[in-house]
Amino acid sequence: MRDYDLHHHGDREVGPGLVDLAVNVRLPRPPAWLRDELASALDTLAAYPSSAEAAAAVAARHGRAVDEVLVTAGAAEAFTLLASALEPRRAVVVHPQFTEPEAALRAAGHAVERVVLAEADGFVLDPALVPADADLVFVGNPTNPTSVLHPASALLALTRPGRLLVVDEAFLDAVPGEGESLAAGHPGVVVLRSLTKTWGLAGLRAGYVLAEAEVVERLRAVQVPWSVSTLAAVATVACCRPSSLEEAEKLAVAAEEDREYLVSGLASAGVPVLGDPRGPFVLVRIPDGAAVRGRLRDAGYAVRRGDTFPGLGPDHLRLAVRDRATTDAFLKALEEVR
Template sequence: MIARMSDLRHHGDVDAAPGLQDFAVNVRGSAPPTWLRERLAEALGRLGTYPSALDDSRAREAVAARHGRDPDDVLVLNGAAEGFALLPALAPRLAAVLHPSFTEPEVALRTAGVPVHRVMHRDPVPDDADLVVLGNPTNPTSELHPAATISALARPGRVLVVDEAFMDAVPGERESLAGADLPGLLVLRSLTKTWALPGLRAGYALGAPDLLRRLATHRPHWPVGTLVLEAVTACAEPHAVEEAAAAARELEDHRAWLAKQLGDLPGVHVHEPAAAPFLLIEVPNGEHVRLALRQRGIAVRRGDTFPGLSTDHLRVAVREPARCADLLAALAELTTEVRTP
């Protein structure tokens, strides 16, 4: 069990470093596509004025059309992480966070003094939890949960927060609740991964208008900038959704290939089925393996900062097969070493 808040705040960008082959951060490509960079460049001319209500309305309308919702059901965010930081504004009496999962929701809630109950693996959610947080697909396990299973957690008087930061990497976005009408449902989406925008911080929340108003209670005026609003608008347009869908299908093939290669290595266990742009693996003497990979110029994400996992767990970002040769060769050597008497 992790005791230190600093461990919970460890993320893959810490494991990655310039000069390393990056299998620690789950971002598609090293920069946004050309068409998106051009859209953002065109918006630079508007930086001399404050973000307008029209910019916000355009972004919310685009997202609403993408998910079959009303614009009032959309709140544009500085990345999905801002949505987690805003959760204490909902004033929950008891929050249940399903683990292992992305740790920022727990950090935000504990920092605000909200009691947090960790629901490990498939343990039951406490009946009196009035805020429930889970990821789908879940980071770091890459598990995709059935929408019906998640929906069953909704009930009157409870806010159900579903982190769908990686859902646009799932072909058909199957099991998504982004368009669902459930009481207390709050869905968080990110543009960071699919569109290579970690430096911009762009995302949005979907939920009933009154719930979004409560969530945004303590936000400052002009909470998101012009470039974020432009990015959200652009990435919700039909051509972008089609591009993301094609990328998701390609990713599915790459993930299946990498899972097979990793699973064939001595002593390596791959957590499957997997649906996200990463795989969770378990290897003997995982801390040694991770550090040895780093010495060979390869970064993977440590797993022990996720509640419920150990130093033997590593998260590996899915890359195209041509980029995986060094990783697989190094892992084959290292896992053979640790198993040899």
């Protein structure tokens, strides 16, 4: 099995003076109302944190029981918890996707098999590709880096007795209407969510797990005490309010419009976007992509290399969706360096 740098992420691409198209965090900072709520909680930092209120807010947001919610220090913590708490006989990760699930499983000593979706098929999920006896399966939806949104029916076709299906929905709130989500609850399904992407909170680490109560209890048993900070818990409560969800939907609609603008501009430049993107980023393949990425960096733009994702190579680049002015300037730079 080919080795990849599974711990390489978009933040390694950015640097001083570079326009960031490498990291999929849309807002440059949290909105003012969220910053105010976080600031108001500073005087409580002498006390040990509790995520009880945050769990209740998440449960209400998704119509789940509180014992089916585990608040985490970002969605990434959940991968480590799953790898630590479970003893899979045959673990499968569907690629290309976020690489931390595989990294966490390997770090915990588990063997991992890869199911690689084909670029020629638009990276569409085919449940038949997953071995029938796999008892732990990871898949992203929409998938990072392909931005493909798999139908809920295809995901549910992966469920079966004795199998745990983990669906990473870290970017699902960037899809208008959150279509194809499994967050409402299905037997044998674990859903991971993040607050990082929509609300500009990468540095705070805020996310959560939705799963059957037995699974949540197993994860809680291996979670480090007080791993969720007071500020992360405050942010979770704030971002689950109806007014926040309404704002998130507006942000998702705006991101969708900006993505279509980027896709159109890339097509006009002779750079087709791969798959059917539905998230706030797109995947492209450009001849001599590694060199193009370097020249874009020299021109002031950071983009995400694709060759650290299993199933992709050096000609693949992931581009974060930004506002139209940024996109126009980037497309001009891309034309000049190709």
